[in-house]
Amino acid sequence: MIKHSVWRILGLALALMLGNANAEAPLGAGDVVRISVYNNPDLTTETRVSESGTITFPLIGQVSVNNLEPAAAEKKIAALLESGGYIKKAQVNLLVTTMQSQQVSVLGQVNRPGRFPVDSQRTVLDMLALAGGISADGADTVSLIRKRDGATTKETVDVIALARGDAGREYQLAANDVIYVERAPRFYIYGEVQRPGAFRLERAMTVLQALATGGGLTQRGTERGLRIKRRDAAGKLQIIDAQHDDLLQPDDVVYVKESLF
Numbered sequence: 585m586i587k588h589s590v591w592r593i594l595g596l597a598l599a600l601m602l603g604n605a606n607a608e609a610p611l612g613a614g615d616v617v618r619i620s621v622y623n624n625p626d627l628t629t630e631t632r633v634s635e636s637g638t639i640t641f642p643l644i645g646q647v648s649v650n651n652l653e654p655a656a657a658e659k660k661i662a663a664l665l666e667s668g669g670y671i672k673k674a675q676v677n678l679l680v681t682t683m684q685s686q687q688v689s690v691l692g693q694v695n696r697p698g699r700f701p702v703d704s705q706r707t708v709l710d711m712l713a714l715a716g717g718i719s720a721d722g723a724d725t726v727s728l729i730r731k732r733d734g735a736t737t738k739e740t741v742d743v744i745a746l747a748r749g750d751a752g753r754e755y756q757l758a759a760n761d762v763i764y765v766e767r768a769p770r771f772y773i774y775g776e777v778q779r780p781g782a783f784r785l786e787r788a789m790t791v792l793q794a795l796a797t798g799g800g801l802t803q804r805g806t807e808r809g810l811r812i813k814r815r816d817a818a819g820k821l822q823i824i825d826a827q828h829d830d831l832l833q834p835d836d837v838v839y840v841k842e843s844l845f
Contacts, residue, residue, distance in 0.1 A: 609701065610651045612685025612759070613637060617654075619661065622675035630681065643670045654678045688757050690715035692765035693722030708741055708755045711763055718743070722765045724787065728755055729762040744787070769834035773798040776805030776840045785834055792828040794838050806843035813837040 611617070613635045621627040631639045637650025644664045649657040662674040683701040688711050691697050695716030702711065708728060712718060718726075728739045745751040771794060774780040778799025786793070791810060801807065810826040814836050824830075826838065 609680075609683060609686045610653050611637075611649045611657060611680070612651065614684030615680055616682035616684075617649075617657075618679045618681050620677050621665070621671065622677070624671065633685070644668055654680060686759045688759070689762045690765075691762065692726075693719045693767055694765050695719050702757050702759065702761075706757045707746075708743070708757070708763060709746055711757060712743070712765075715763075718765055721767055721784075723768040725766070727762075727764040727766065729764065730758070731760065771832050771834070771836045771838065773838040773840070776802045776842050778802060785832060785836075789832050790828065791826045791830045791832065791838060794832055795840070798838075798840075801840065804842045805840050807840075808843075809841045811839040811841075813839065 611633055613633055615633045616630065617633065617639065618630045619628070619639075619641060627642050629641055631641070633639055633649060636648075638646045638648050640646055641661060644661070647657075647661060647664065649660070652660065658676040658678045661678070662676040665671045665674040665676070686702050687699040688702045688706070689699050690711050694712065695718075697715060700711055700714045708726065712726070718724070724742070724744050726741050726743055728741050730737050730739075739755075741755060742751060746755075769785040770782050771785045771789070772782050773794055777795065778801070780798060783794075783797050791812070795801065795807070807828070812824040812826045812830070812832070814822050814824060814833060816822055832838070
């Protein structure tokens with residue numbers, strides 16, 4: 585699995601890039617903007633975009649900025665100041681100080697769950713990095729919940745395949761998408777091992793790897809007669825004679841016997 589320190593580094597780098605991302609994202613209800621006009625400090629205004637997508641600006645009153653990128657909103661305000669005869673060749677600067685309208689929720693087993701600003705170029709990996717990366721208890725697959733044209737969809741995304749470039753596609757995100765990181769599957773090992781207990785089930789993990797995760801055998805343990813206790817789809821308990829290269833499944837219980845000699 586990708587090292588969590590790598591996720592933290594990505595998160596810091598993306599946080600530094602966040603201002604540039606905000607500069608490109610379209611404006612919407614709840615966004616807070618700071619607007620200034622060159623050589624006119626008395627017009628400097630910080631305001632919130634209303635639910636109807638408008639802001640109120642000195643001299644020109646209400647201005648609709650909904651779905652406008654900041655650069656387009658700057659031009660619109662400048663044009664209104666000029667056409668109203670207030671300022672000639674107005675130079676307007678608009679800075680998004682708080683972005684509420686274009687956000688994606690990253691929830692579950694991540695280091696900093698919450699809502700994060702997104703523009704049309706953000707991907708699943710980008711948002712996981714902004715959330716501080718997947719925590720030690722998180723799975724390496726995530727659920728992506730999106731609503732498009734009134735229909736809600738849920739997809740399972742393989743984060744490892746994404747990071748390796750093997751997923752076959754990118755997942756571009758939009759406002760109000762949800763990324764949910766489940767808890768990683770676990771297996772259990774008990775009997776004559778050094779560290780009995782519950783452990784993270786790694787991808788394609790074998791019985792032999794499970795023994796190593798449990799610290800190996802005690803002096804009284806034996807690799808003969810290993811057992812896996814597993815529940816089938818109906819919930820019925822099965823007891824399976826295990827071989828070293830058998831693959832474990834979520835919630836398997838591995839039992840290591842005591843040697844008779």
